[in-house]
Amino acid sequence: QKEVEQNSGPLSVPEGAIASLNCTYSDRVSQSFFWYRQYSGKSPELIMSIYSNGDKEDGRFTAQLNKASQYVSLLIRDSQPSDSATYLCAVNKISGSGSARQLTFGSGTQLTVLP
Amino acid sequence: DVKVTQSSRYLVKRTGEKVFLECVQDMDHENMFWYRQDPGLGLRLIYFSYDVKMKEKGDIPEGYSVSREKKERFSLILESASTNQTSMYLCASSNEPGVGRLGEQFFGPGTRLTVL
Numbered sequence: 189q190k191e192v193e194q195n196s197g198p199l200s201v202p203e204g205a206i207a208s209l210n211c212t213y214s215d216r217v218s219q220s221f222f223w224y225r226q227y228s229g230k231s232p233e234l235i236m237s238i239y240s241n242g243d244k245e246d247g248r249f250t251a252q253l254n255k256a257s258q259y260v261s262l263l264i265r266d267s268q269p270s271d272s273a274t275y276l277c278a279v280n281k282i283s284g285s286g287s288a289r290q291l292t293f294g295s296g297t298q299l300t301v302l303p
Numbered sequence: 304d305v306k307v308t309q310s311s312r313y314l315v316k317r318t319g320e321k322v323f324l325e326c327v328q329d330m331d332h333e334n335m336f337w338y339r340q341d342p343g344l345g346l347r348l349i350y351f352s353y354d355v356k357m358k359e360k361g362d363i364p365e366g367y368s369v370s371r372e373k374k375e376r377f378s379l380i381l382e383s384a385s386t387n388q389t390s391m392y393l394c395a396s397s398n399e400p401g402v403g404r405l406g407e408q409f410f411g412p413g414t415r416l417t418v419l
Binding site: 220237278 | 348393400408411412
């Protein structure tokens with residue numbers, strides 16, 4: 189089982205729709221969860237962080253965390269063509285020393301928003 | 304805003320050359336990371352550093368070394384470049400996770416290295 193799993197997609201949604209991106213993780217002790225957006229040929233850009241169960245909203249983006257189910261999702265409302273990118277889920281990785289410095293990244297979901 | 308800069312956006316080197324990739328961050332972050340990203344393989348951690356002169360191996364350290372002489376600067380060294388090291392190299396930095404700090408990583412623009 190991969191440590192962080194995402195549907196690879198590609199996921200296509202029409203402009204104005206809600207895009208739903210999902211991520212599951214295997215390490216129950218993980219505490220912090222992140223969503224990055226990566227445009228083709230560019231570096232990942234942090235768009236959301238979440239550490240508490242429930243929803244966190246920032247503009248058109250909502251991150252949802254359910255630690256009991258080991259599940260984190262990203263909803264993009266009113267999707268725009270400019271949202272077309274690969275979205276990476278990342279989870280903090282607890283090392284043997286107890287450090288949470290490292291992140292484990294999923295392989296990403298490619299989203300296309302159709303005009 | 305956090306700013307992470309990398310010395311080159313594109314680099315072309317010959318097999319066997321020694322290659323230096325430099326990364327600088329301006330947010331006084333404790334941690335710095337080097338990744339490579341290849342199609343179908345995702346982001347893979349090469350090395351990271353949690354303090355000046357301190358380093359730890361990531362998932363794929365073979366063929367690489369690193370140097371962190373100053374807090375803001377982290378260098379990746381390819382001792383003898385090979386064609387299988389052709390890749391996108393990404394540097395990132397983060398705060399040390401703690402109370403009120405999640406340890407988000409912020410990435411530089413990347414260096415696309417081609418080894419011929």
